[in-house]
Amino acid sequence: NAGVMQNPRHLVRRRGQEARLRCSPMKGHSHVYWYRQLPEEGLKFMVYLQKENIIDESGMPKERFSAEFPKEGPSILRIQQVVRGDSAAYFCASSPGSGNTIYFGEGSWLTVV
Amino acid sequence: RKEVEQDPGPFNVPEGATVAFNCTYSNSASQSFFWYRQDCRKEPKLLMSVYSSGNEDGRFTAQLNRASQYISLLIRDSKLSDSATYLCVVTSNFNKFYFGSGTKLNVKP
Numbered sequence: 001n002a003g004v005m006q007n008p009r010h011l012v013r014r015r016g017q018e019a020r021l022r023c024s025p026m027k028g029h030s031h032v033y034w035y036r037q038l039p040e041e042g043l044k045f046m047v048y049l050q051k052e053n054i055i056d057e058s059g060m061p062k063e064r065f066s067a068e069f070p071k072e073g074p075s076i077l078r079i080q081q082v083v084r085g086d087s088a089a090y091f092c093a094s095s096p097g098s099g100n101t102i103y104f105g106e107g108s109w110l111t112v113v
Numbered sequence: 114r115k116e117v118e119q120d121p122g123p124f125n126v127p128e129g130a131t132v133a134f135n136c137t138y139s140n141s142a143s144q145s146f147f148w149y150r151q152d153c154r155k156e157p158k159l160l161m162s163v164y165s166s167g168n169e170d171g172r173f174t175a176q177l178n179r180a181s182q183y184i185s186l187l188i189r190d191s192k193l194s195d196s197a198t199y200l201c202v203v204t205s206n207f208n209k210f211y212f213g214s215g216t217k218l219n220v221k222p
Contacts (some may be wrong), residue, residue, distance in 0.1 A: 031208070042213060045211070
């Protein structure tokens with residue numbers, strides 16, 4: 001029973017390029033969360049999605065960032081026109097429903113050069 | 114005010130010591146409480162849930178004080194492998210998980 005799968009694990013982008021991070025939740029989980037962790041800092045909530053719906057995006061920067069969780073396929077976190085400050089670890093987590101514990105993927109490390 | 118606050122540490126303790134962390138939360142309507150552990154450059158992993166009656170899992174004991182809005186984690190007989198960052202997590206409305214910034218523990222031989 002595979003856990004939360006994220007890819008790529010490591011991604012290097014030049015300033016101005018786009019980054020796409022993918023997350024496949026655990027089998028049976030329909031709730032997906034994205035968190036960002038800057039070096040030496042804590043986890044910051046970005047967005048909470050269910051299939052085809054964004055439930056809470058209060059942690060998403062207003063520009064350049066978007067997320068989706070389509071009916072088929074993984075959840076995608078998209079960062080357009082990346083800047084150096086976007087360099088961070090991006091963790092995806094999933095749960096089977098509200099009120100349940102969330103389980104994390106191994107993270108995607110984005111480096112913007 | 115942050116939803117969840119923790120002392121960042123680090124707590125430097127010798128092997129075999131007992132160490133305790135506290136965490137405070139701001140929303141009195143918070144519903145679920147957890148401790149996660151995060152190793153350097155790894156994902157957070159669930160350590161234990163925290164119940165009002167308190168709960169124990171081996172060397173780890175978690176307590177919740179709703180009146181004072183704090184959660185504690187006690188680690189007895191510390192091992193080198195306990196060295197990590199411990200994250201306090203609180204949920205509200207059953208769907209938003211708030212993470213503290215973590216408390217770093219270094220267990221020394």
